[in-house]
Amino acid sequence: MNVLDMIQKNEGYQIPDEYYTLSTEEMEKRVKDIKARLGDALFIPGHHYQKEEVVVFSDSTGDSLQLAQVAANNKKAKYIVFCGVHFMAETADILTEDEQIVILPDMRAGCSMADMADHHQTDRAWVELQKLFGDTILPLTYVNSTAAIKAFVGRNDGATVTSSNAKKVVSWAFTQKERILFLPDQHLGRNTAFELGVPLEHMAIWNPITDTLEYEGDDLNNIKVILWKGHCSVHENFTVKNIENVRKNHPDMRIIVHPECSREVVAASDDNGSTKYIIDQIEAAPAGSKWAIGTEMNLVQRIIKNHPDKEIISLNPFMCPCLTMNRIDLPHLLWSLENIEKGNIQNIITVDKQTAKDAVKALDKMLELA
Template identity: 25%
Template sequence: MSELSPTQQASGLAKSVPLELVNSINQLAQSATPAKLLSEAERDSLKTKIKALLKEKNAQIVAHYYVDAELQALAEETGGKVADSLEMANFGAQSDADILVVCGVRFMGETAKMLSPEKTILMPDLEANCSLDIGCPAKEFAEFCKQYPDRKVVVYANTSVEVKAIADWVVTSGNALNIVNHLKEQGEKIIWAPDRHLGHWIQKETGMDMILWQGQCIVHNEFQVYELKSLKEKHPDAKVLVHPESPEEVVDLADVVGSTRVMIEAVRDLPDQEFIVATDLGIFYKMQQLAPEKKLIVAPTASKDGHCISCAHCPWMAMNGLENLYHCLRDSTGEILIEENIRQKALASVNRMLEFSRQAGLVKANK
């Protein structure tokens, strides 16, 4: 790939994800099999069995805000954790459990294994992936980075362990602004991957010299500005909460822009009674738990033709369910394994993130 012009660099343009890879990601998303629907009796039986296995095997559940509400509730009931990816990583590293069951997507399981190699890390379904991870292949990204040896490589947590092994820093949506501002103060320039919308927002907020890999999240990329404007007209008193992985014109309509935790805290703390939420609808469980009296409205993903790929819910997150959670605990299936040399390389960038975040007060010590 040829060197970018100064104009391209200033505007943050970089290599686009090939169309065939975009099409492949969409096909994988559409073919992802959601967890099986169960009767109330089946769900109750499975939860009883899972709780027994957690005690028997000294295991804990670590669940992301985007998985099914029943899994989030089960994690909390059994002493596990429901959190964003940064808090999940921090909790897992400090846990005394022998087994961590990560209800989320694959990169979250890999991060848990990186930080806790002595623990067994299980996932209900190892095929639960992430469009940002798939859209940033390690080999191609490594070749891209070689063209800019004077730049620090900063990658989003939604990447494979192999991509993290290339990076100088790993960040999440909750700490990216702080870390990029820190690097700017150090006089650094950076390569950013993989989410182009989040990268562009950070670039605007910080003024950092950034070259952006052009990946995108299939959930957040689908939020529609025209339809959001129409929804705002119907709900003029509603505050709009937007995750920065969303397109710029959607972010521009937001009252609050931020990570999952920022949006949850906004619903809890702001006096407003209505919120339009532009992120995965799995987050509604925690929002409603903290502010049950408030009205939450899903931001529109379908365009005027009524078509959407994700419809505000990650198809890979939806693969996590009670049945496959039970099976992975019972049979020790879905184990995350990482080559040690890759783990060590990736661990350096993840530890750098965690140490910075702890010093900056962005994560709390586990209790």
Template identity: 40%
Template sequence: MQNTQERITAARERLGSRLTILAHHYQHDDVVRHADYLGDSLELSRKIDGLDSEFIVFCGVFFMAESAATLARPGQKIYIPDIEASCVMSEMAPAPLVETVYNRLTESGRKLIPLAYVNTSAAVKAVCGKNGGTVCTSANAPKMLKWALSQGDGVLFLPDKQLAQNTSNTLGIPEEKRHILDIRKNGQQIDLDAAAQADVVIWPGQCVIHSRFTTNAIKAVRKSMPQAKVIVHPECPPEVVELADDAGSTSKIIDFVEAAAEGDTIVIGTETNLVGRLANQYAGKKTILPLATSLCSNMGKITEDKLLCLLESIEQTEDVTVSDSIRKPAQDALERMLAASA
């Protein structure tokens, strides 16, 4: 009797070139080993246009599959092994509230450019697209914030307040030119005067995975392993990023580890699946350790068994779709990012 891995291999052989599997770096190794392409959000978004496959399976969380569906060409179908694999940060910025808040902030006539982190729904990306805005990833956030600032007289950065603050620090935008919104009571508690004075108006969301990393954890590393290098993801709190040796996207973290000298110890503040994969890859050459254990339960909803179930029934499975009213403006927002970060 075939095991799960063998059955997936058989399903892939049956589907042949009709199938492409994409996986995010935060996926478990059991899923990653079946991927045609492994990458971060930006890398995987760039892959969509060049794929000829009819079936594109996205092993990640739902907003990533939505982005792929937004960019897919006619005839291509996007699937995700578990549609319940959501993103807590994404859910902190529901599209109706984003639109309400944006309208309040611009009712005076201000040209505020909305810039959505890719960790948002297609509906939020559509709000950005139809208002001259765009999208960013952790890899290109400084470039896209700079672009957005050049397009108007301010930027609404959503939903991650940590990435917004860290990116503003990278660009040298002073703290007095930033304002974190109070979006309670359907946006009625917004301080419009404070927002009007800010170049970067910030939505108050955050990643629960990266918010777990603390300055105390870095201080403990400095004390116990003074020669170790610490790199963290820019979704971490600004004080954590400031104390680390470097910060960057998953791709930058991978490059940082690769560039480190043999014998180095690197402590990483990001999702644990990636840290473990790097530790195994460089075992015996470099010591790779997690700053703290922090697993994304939603990424973990994508399993090898669920991938198998999807592949064996893909012709009868409903694909991820985006309505026409959302697709076009969301596509505009995504394509502005891809063009600016080419």
């Protein structure tokens, strides 16, 4: 079920207007007071891309899988208020205990990339790809995908990947089958496979809108990587022109980008890696070093704030924060917490048991490899 389906079924995301009349100070005080009263029964994970007004109240910050794992290891918390997006809350629900309740403060907080692959499209694609290639394909999915896609991959003996471990998982996949289907982000799949030595001409794109394989060559047997035609709406907006401008105006700056950026951008940059990798590289860099970072703006601004001894800019100065990540704000967080105390919990994220069981297979395979 994608985010639009969830919204249609649950109108709870429409918080009362009164929350937007409260001062920041009043909302902050209420959140602090509720956190104190609930104590260990409440756990608030906050993704790196969240607004600062939300991150300051997070009990743990990190990337999507890291936060889900931290939530799963927290056996004391009855309520897990996940400040991220829908697929992250799904993963948290899959990995936590049945009695733990996962809440998403705003049901509109989705992920355009995750929603570019639904289970109907994937089932159709799998049938057609089996006709073309037979039983030679292993599916992999980025953790930035819905529970239904993770379950599809698990049922077909594949694995999830993160931007940190993608090379390891893709390398393993090629020991299992001749080809891989990489969902839902074509750029991470392309960049990973290319860095492992797969030529670009041995990659094809599956278009889920037209149900067709897009490939420039003549011999389908040459295809080793089938990339789902999906992307991150934030990272795809970094361009080679952005890099050229930095090279011209800041020739001594080092450019580091996320591998969700296009192949051309990654190739033109000095370095690329996961969110954690980017954070770690800046942390380890000497004072006075200069950086242009190609990733989500909320994180870039936080990195700039945390490293006043370094000169840091966004690779694209006109980049906006992730719109769906930005849905979760202080009013929604406060509303969620007050509803918990009232016993009127809204926006509970629940993954059905069979989907969860199949998705865990894909997650466990990745963790076993990692």
